[in-house]
Amino acid sequence: MNVVVLVKQIPDPEALVAIGGDGVSLDIEQKFAMNLFDEFAIEEALRIKAKHAGKVKVITLGSRKAIEALRTGIAMGADEAVLLEDEAFLAGDGYATALVLSRAIAKEPFDIILCGRQAIDDDRGEVGPMVAQFLGLPHVGGILKLDVADGRAVAEVAVEGGKETVEVQLPALFTAQKGLNEPRVPLITGVMRAMKAQIARATAADLGLATAQAGRPGSKVKVVQYSPPKKKPAVQIIPGAPREAAIEAVRILMDVERVL
Amino acid sequence: MDKILVFVEAKGDGPRKVSLELLSEGLKLVGSGQFSMEAVFLGKLPGTVKGKILHYTEKLIHVTDPALENYTAEGYAMALAGYARETGAKMILAGATQRARDFLPRVAVLLQTGIASDVTGANWDSNPMTFIRPMYGGRVLAEVSFSAYPAIVTARPNSFGVGASLAQKGEFAEFQAGISPGQVKTSVIKREETTLGKVDLTEADLIVAGGRGLKAAENFRLIEELARTIGATVGATRAVVDAKWRDQADQVGKSGKTVSPKLYMGAGISGAIHHIMGMDTAKVVLAINNDPHAIIFNYANYGIVGDLFEVLPAMTEELRNRLGK
Ligand SMILES: Cc1cc2nc3c(=O)[nH]c(=O)nc-3n(C[C@H](O)[C@H](O)[C@H](O)COP(=O)(O)OP(=O)(O)OC[C@H]3O[C@@H](n4cnc5c(N)ncnc54)[C@H](O)[C@@H]3O)c2cc1C
Ligand SMILES: Nc1ncnc2c1ncn2[C@@H]1O[C@H](COP(=O)(O)O)[C@@H](O)[C@H]1O
Numbered sequence: 001m002n003v004v005v006l007v008k009q010i011p012d013p014e015a016l017v018a019i020g021g022d023g024v025s026l027d028i029e030q031k032f033a034m035n036l037f038d039e040f041a042i043e044e045a046l047r048i049k050a051k052h053a054g055k056v057k058v059i060t061l062g063s064r065k066a067i068e069a070l071r072t073g074i075a076m077g078a079d080e081a082v083l084l085e086d087e088a089f090l091a092g093d094g095y096a097t098a099l100v101l102s103r104a105i106a107k108e109p110f111d112i113i114l115c116g117r118q119a120i121d122d123d124r125g126e127v128g129p130m131v132a133q134f135l136g137l138p139h140v141g142g143i144l145k146l147d148v149a150d151g152r153a154v155a156e157v158a159v160e161g162g163k164e165t166v167e168v169q170l171p172a173l174f175t176a177q178k179g180l181n182e183p184r185v186p187l188i189t190g191v192m193r194a195m196k197a198q199i200a201r202a203t204a205a206d207l208g209l210a211t212a213q214a215g216r217p218g219s220k221v222k223v224v225q226y227s228p229p230k231k232k233p234a235v236q237i238i239p240g241a242p243r244e245a246a247i248e249a250v251r252i253l254m255d256v257e258r259v260l
Numbered sequence: 261m262d263k264i265l266v267f268v269e270a271k272g273d274g275p276r277k278v279s280l281e282l283l284s285e286g287l288k289l290v291g292s293g294q295f296s297m298e299a300v301f302l303g304k305l306p307g308t309v310k311g312k313i314l315h316y317t318e319k320l321i322h323v324t325d326p327a328l329e330n331y332t333a334e335g336y337a338m339a340l341a342g343y344a345r346e347t348g349a350k351m352i353l354a355g356a357t358q359r360a361r362d363f364l365p366r367v368a369v370l371l372q373t374g375i376a377s378d379v380t381g382a383n384w385d386s387n388p389m390t391f392i393r394p395m396y397g398g399r400v401l402a403e404v405s406f407s408a409y410p411a412i413v414t415a416r417p418n419s420f421g422v423g424a425s426l427a428q429k430g431e432f433a434e435f436q437a438g439i440s441p442g443q444v445k446t447s448v449i450k451r452e453e454t455t456l457g458k459v460d461l462t463e464a465d466l467i468v469a470g471g472r473g474l475k476a477a478e479n480f481r482l483i484e485e486l487a488r489t490i491g492a493t494v495g496a497t498r499a500v501v502d503a504k505w506r507d508q509a510d511q512v513g514k515s516g517k518t519v520s521p522k523l524y525m526g527a528g529i530s531g532a533i534h535h536i537m538g539m540d541t542a543k544v545v546l547a548i549n550n551d552p553h554a555i556i557f558n559y560a561n562y563g564i565v566g567d568l569f570e571v572l573p574a575m576t577e578e579l580r581n582r583l584g585k
Binding site: 011019036094095098121122124129130133134137138141142154158161165166219220222223227228232236237243246254257260 | 397543552
């Protein structure tokens with residue numbers, strides 16, 4: 001089984017995000033982490049490898065800093081890592097990003113692609129299904145369980161009000177959801193290996209892509225402007241003993257806010 | 261005239277509320293005279309659902325195919341992209357439901373266009389139209405526009421209102437998707453229903469959520485009783501989901517669900533940024549916490565500093581009195 005895992009390096013969820021003076025750029029505190037859902041994807045890939053042998057390759061599209069996410073992947077146990085690094089790749093929408101990733105994946109044969117359900121910086125949740133479509137493959141989104149045997153996979157997904165079990169022919173793509181597994185913490189030997197590991201790189205030219213196809217020029221959806229969210233007014237603390245406060249809260253919700 | 265397609269989903273014996281929200285927005289655009297709109301429904305269409313949709317659209321297209329019997333992302337994507345291509349649609353609108361967010365990115369690729377996912381607002385009158393997307397868990401709003409068409413947009417439930425229904429019913433037509441056997445490589449082999457009929461968190465108008473301050477799984481009874489009294493859906497923090505007090509499906513936040521109710525009541529929740537990211541588009545937030553410095557108060561409209569074990573039952577009792585239950 002050859003498993004490809006797409007991982008994204010994102011600003012730490014607690015990093016400060018400010019809107020640039022031009023209104024079209026963001027100033028983000030330089031604190032990074034691997035996207036939370038991608039850790040579940042790597043863990044699942046490693047479990048598949050442990051059961052069925054083969055290799056695990058992690059791929060990321062990003063700037064040089066994104067190497068940290070790849071090294072985390074190797075430290076956890078991935079065999080190979082590829083950094084898709086090109087000015088032309090940056091600031092892409094879901095479509096442009098998925099196009100580049102799908103080209104990179106198609107360079108070598110594979111059986112399974114795993115990625116996260118959603119990258120929690122841009123909050124798009126588009127790349128996985130788009131990569132699958134670019135490659136003409138089936139995908140199952142938001143999996144909670146995955147079993148692989150004989151060229152097929154059986155996956156469980158939470159659907160509204162219940163659970164569905166889906167069978168799919170390989171090769172296929174799966175997006176990982178919280179609940180799939182518990183990602184391992186890298187061992188010190190893994191970390192040592194990751195520090196020394198060679199990271200392969202690929203540019204637009206290496207993938208046979210024109211720069212106009214990738215990044216912002218290749219995007220179908222473009223940011224016109226950023227704005228801050230509306231500020232909530234300061235909290236109104238409802239005074240009094242618990243019982244009085246509870247009664248007053250009900251009055252406010254029913255008679256003032258009219259939400260009940 | 262530019263054609264707008266609204267992808268409609270059913271829940272129980274009616275269309276989903278978010279589908280009606282988008283049909284209502286669509287009808288407003290139709291009213292402006294520049295657009296025509298069709299509601300599009302894929303797969304099994306019960307008669308009651310059909311009847312209700314027809315009061316919110318001038319035309320309903322039922323896309324049929326044996327491959328649409330069960331939902332699969334591949335089948336739905338081929339069917340909707342096929343119909344959009346056939347009619348030369350300029351825009352596809354859908355609720356940002358689990359299903360729409362799963363297959364519409366594939367439709368975008370098939371039609372070589374982009375998607376604006378999980379938008380919370382739209383500037384229909386600007387040229388080009390722009391859409392508002394919360395990013396970084398709501399800390400920034402991005403206004404986006406399209407440079408390819410059809411524009412595909414998924415909208416967060418409860419972002420738009422449901423308008424009045426039309427006096428007369430719209431037209432109805434069928435469209436055969438013509439998916440050839442073998443094109444869909446996914447099949448559903450089992451479906452287990454656990455909590456059927458409940459309003460899903462993502463679409464709920466009213467949510468009562470609990471955190472670790474509840475102290476034990478069985479104390480969620482206090483949250484449930486309050487929720488039942490007002491017909492709300494129960495939510496939970498990651499801490500209590502990880503402790504197995506509640507199911508993963510109840511988790512609100514970054515690694516759970518994004519909710520946008522009219523009222524969010526949170527008890528025994530500290531207000532960690534990861535939790536806030538999932539609920540900060542709620543219209544009214546009431547927080548109950550015995551720590552006056554709890555961060556959740558920074559994100560609440562109203563707060564009660566007090567012991568939830570006293571406040572929750574008192575609220576339930578008062579609500580029962582006032583609602584006559
Ligand atoms: C990558 C990542 C993703 C995450 N995703 C999510 C997510 O999706 N959703 C989520 O919720 N969290 C998420 N978290 C976890 C989050 O950071 C917090 O740890 C979690 O939300 C805390 O849950 P809590 O508020 O229930 O518990 P606590 O932080 O322990 O807060 C309990 C609160 O209860 C109050 N309290 C105690 N007793 C009483 C009482 N008797 N009456 C009233 N109040 C009382 C306390 O004052 C306290 O404020 C994530 C974390 C990480 C690192
Ligand atoms: N730049 C990227 N490099 C590698 N993988 C990515 C990248 N962007 C998105 N992905 C993958 O696609 C998933 C969904 O991302 P998104 O559609 O941006 O929310 C992520 O969890 C990653 O697994």
